[in-house]
Amino acid sequence: MKNRMNMNLRDVENLLKEYGVQASAQRIAICHHVLTTNTHPTVDDVKAWADDNFPKMSLATVYNTLNLLSDVGLLKTLKFPHSDKAHFDGDSSAHFHFLDEETGTIYDIPSEKMQYQLDLPKGFILSEVDFLVKGKYLG
């Protein structure tokens, strides 16, 4: 897959088809927006963006599209302790998150930048590792 940050609308249209999603103009626009940002937006964030760019797009369309894209694996749905809303991540590959506790900004941490050692209870195998690192900016 092409670097998601450099995708154009045509790339996203092809990607949707690859994932078996009917590529309507609204779906392409929403998917493109979330794939080319690293801000981990909520439904409300994407709706606010849509209001500036596609004034006729309803909240239901934004909500349903984000959940559809998450269901097929194009986006990841994330929950964070500082927010009771779902956040959508355009990077569906394995990576971790750093939360700025002051601003609520969520930064990506590439998985190769995290080192950890685990001893699982006997008889278990690892299926997923999910870390949230929190901190404050000291300047």
Ligand SMILES: [Zn+2]
């Ligand atoms: Zn992320």
